[in-house]
Amino acid sequence: MGSVVTVAAFVSERLVEWRDTRLADLHFWHRDVAWLALVTALAMVALLWLARTLFRNRQRQTRVALPALLTGLDSSRMAWLRHTPLLLILAGIPCFILALADPYTSLSQKRMAFPGRRICLMIDASTSMVRWFDAPTLRQTTGRPSGTSDAAFFTTVAAAERFIRLRMEGKYRDLMALVEFGDQAYVVTPFTNDYDNILLSLSLIGDFGEFLRFPDQGTIISRAIEEGTRLFKNFNYLDASGNILLLFSDGEDAGVISQGTSVKQVVDGAIKAKIPVYFVRINHDKSMGQIIPDTVWKTAVEQTGGRFYAAASESTILQAIRDVDRASTGRIDVKQYVTQRPWFGPFALAAATFWTLGLTLMLSVPFFRTFP
Numbered sequence: 001m002g003s004v005v006t007v008a009a010f011v012s013e014r015l016v017e018w019r020d021t022r023l024a025d026l027h028f029w030h031r032d033v034a035w036l037a038l039v040t041a042l043a044m045v046a047l048l049w050l051a052r053t054l055f056r057n058r059q060r061q062t063r064v065a066l067p068a069l070l071t072g073l074d075s076s077r078m079a080w081l082r083h084t085p086l087l088l089i090l091a092g093i094p095c096f097i098l099a100l101a102d103p104y105t106s107l108s109q110k111r112m113a114f115p116g117r118r119i120c121l122m123i124d125a126s127t128s129m130v131r132w133f134d135a136p137t138l139r140q141t142t143g144r145p146s147g148t149s150d151a152a153f154f155t156t157v158a159a160a161e162r163f164i165r166l167r168m169e170g171k172y173r174d175l176m177a178l179v180e181f182g183d184q185a186y187v188v189t190p191f192t193n194d195y196d197n198i199l200l201s202l203s204l205i206g207d208f209g210e211f212l213r214f215p216d217q218g219t220i221i222s223r224a225i226e227e228g229t230r231l232f233k234n235f236n237y238l239d240a241s242g243n244i245l246l247l248f249s250d251g252e253d254a255g256v257i258s259q260g261t262s263v264k265q266v267v268d269g270a271i272k273a274k275i276p277v278y279f280v281r282i283n284h285d286k287s288m289g290q291i292i293p294d295t296v297w298k299t300a301v302e303q304t305g306g307r308f309y310a311a312a313s314e315s316t317i318l319q320a321i322r323d324v325d326r327a328s329t330g331r332i333d334v335k336q337y338v339t340q341r342p343w344f345g346p347f348a349l350a351a352a353t354f355w356t357l358g359l360t361l362m363l364s365v366p367f368f369r370t371f372p
Contacts, residue, residue, distance in 0.1 A: 242330020
């Protein structure tokens, strides 16, 4: 079954290339070889025709004349169809010659569409994230050594890595960005479809020394959401489908607790931009309602179209990751620019198709082997 899917995908890619092929835009690496093959083929045909003509003239002396007994019978109107295999084989020759010339485009642009989302990952790196939060499964599946700190910050980094790898295993081609925040928000990696780049950025900010050197000690979530929304706006993604802000934090927002900022104001930018916020509040053994802001956070986040998770244990984090992964996807349109891209595939496939059909008809259907 897997080989059938592979062949179908290969044929589909070649058909897309054939649709986008313009002979005027093609250059040829082996033009001389193609011309030589064409001249050789024509010379062989001419020699065969000449030899057949000479051989036929020599045999005329030994022929016996017979009366035209069959001239009164009408020939079939469909008799010309017996030449179909020959026509198919002849049609494949120009395609083969073009493939032999090894065509390529000097600069090509290709539009491709993939299922996926535009996801901005936001990691809280404030001082309050040093609280203990044990997550052995996350640490094991992401390859982190057992001696790694059990601080909540490193749990969030492991959770983000788990989420990225889960997306990598699926059919998705997401555009992801990474924001680290405390009192201020910092874009670590702007939107990219390079999963390895995002994983590298996570490993860098997840280094224990880097975490200790992070300059901000407080937590102002509104700055993170503003920065994430600004990223979507700068990349002109606000009108696209499938946008998500995935936020990992302990929820202890200094602006909300000490500066009188309402939670509604914190998420107001995301509401206006129509970007759902998935908030994973990480605090060990603190289930829903055991932290005072939980209820207001839940109400505000759900107004964005997202969901609030009070993660008191690792199981809630894993559930949040699965929920976000299963959420409805959008479509990612990608422009690919390629220099010196080979284009022999569509012509080779066309030649093989014509020849296969011609030989199949000739060998399997008696009609194409009979005289009309």
